[in-house]
Amino acid sequence: xxxxxxxxxxxAVLRIQSEVLAAASxxxxxxxxxxxxxxxxxxxxxxxxxxxxSSVVDYYGVPYQxxxxxxxxxxxxLRTLPRIFCFSPNVRMEPAExxxxxxxxxxxxxLDLEVRDAxxxxxxxxxxxxxxxxxxxxxxxxxxxxARLGRDLRVPRxxxxxxxxxxxxxRHGEPFDDALSRTLSEPAWVIDFPxxxxxxxxxxxxxxxxxxxxxxxxxxxxxxxxxxGGQREHEPKRIRDRLRRDGIPEARFAAYxxxxxxxxxxxxxxxxxxxRLTRFIAGLERIEDxxxxxxxxxxxxxx
Numbered sequence: 460x461x462x463x464x465x466x467x468x469x470x471a472v473l474r475i476q477s478e479v480l481a482a483a484s485x486x487x488x489x490x491x492x493x494x495x496x497x498x499x500x501x502x503x504x505x506x507x508x509x510x511x512x513s514s515v516v517d518y519y520g521v522p523y524q525x526x527x528x529x530x531x532x533x534x535x536x537l538r539t540l541p542r543i544f545c546f547s548p549n550v551r552m553e554p555a556e557x558x559x560x561x562x563x564x565x566x567x568x569x570l571d572l573e574v575r576d577a578x579x580x581x582x583x584x585x586x587x588x589x590x591x592x593x594x595x596x597x598x599x600x601x602x603x604x605x606a607r608l609g610r611d612l613r614v615p616r617x618x619x620x621x622x623x624x625x626x627x628x629x630r631h632g633e634p635f636d637d638a639l640s641r642t643l644s645e646p647a648w649v650i651d652f653p654x655x656x657x658x659x660x661x662x663x664x665x666x667x668x669x670x671x672x673x674x675x676x677x678x679x680x681x682x683x684x685x686x687x688g689g690q691r692e693h694e695p696k697r698i699r700d701r702l703r704r705d706g707i708p709e710a711r712f713a714a715y716x717x718x719x720x721x722x723x724x725x726x727x728x729x730x731x732x733x734x735r736l737t738r739f740i741a742g743l744e745r746i747e748d749x750x751x752x753x754x755x756x757x758x759x760x761x762x
Contacts, residue, residue, distance in 0.1 A: 460744035471604035482596035533573035544572040555757025573728030610742040643679035659701035662690035688729020
């Protein structure tokens with residue numbers, strides 16, 4: 460892993476990132492996806508299972524939140540369009556100690572996508588092909604930039620390894636993302652997460668109570684988690700049951716439940732962090748080197 464030493468290095472990283480954005484968009488358009496605009500303010504956003512500080516703002520006297528992820532809006536968008544993607548800015552003001560890991564930003568961008576009537580298996584395959592297409596485009600068009608950064612980038616073989624959560628936890632303890640990542644030479648999927656550690660919108664396997672039809676993609680070489688997603692709960696009764704079991708008041712997601720009562724399609728999808736992807740491709744030690752105007756948790760001097 461490298462640290463940037465001059466402005467020419469930074470230019471090389473930003474050229475790589477520009478190619479990532481173009482290649483990902485082109486791949487998804489070829490697959491029949493339409494790009495939608497991001498949502499920055501909403502009365503509801505991802506509840507998340509890890510600690511973040513409040514990002515509530517006064518919206519004409521009503522408390523709205525800055526977007527932590529577009530998960531609910533993606534689901535709702537599928538009532539109109541069958542395959543959507545979005546480059547979604549996210550604000551997650553996490554504890555300052557997370558900065559030490561080198562892969563957290565308080566403001567970052569996810570490529571968020573969702574597919575109507577899809578299964579986890581289908582979006583697993585989609586995620587693999589998307590990553591391979593992006594890496595191939597960077598190798599073809601950014602060879603000089605990779606050479607400047609000393610990055611030996613390889614295109615992984617499809618399909619990626621699938622590792623059940625219980626197996627990864629038994630092998631590496633919890634949390635295991637970094638330890639698992641350091642053992643990998645190619646990306647791998649972690650699947651079948653236990654219900655209590657993930658969000659209420661992640662679909663529980665009807666055949667295996669308390670096992671979620673989720674997946675995370677983990678980069679090799681110690682770069683950590685890349686992508687998170689899976690199938691979604693879409694039935695109002697199941698959504699309310701999950702809220703109850705997670706101890707979340709229904710009133711907090713009243714707007715979402717109102718739409719769910721009118722009908723949400725079956726779906727699956729994922730979000731992949733652009734800065735983390737850039738960090739992996741460029742071989743960067745610190746994620747703040749993967750964007751201009753980076754905001755690291757706890758850094759109040761950022762622009």
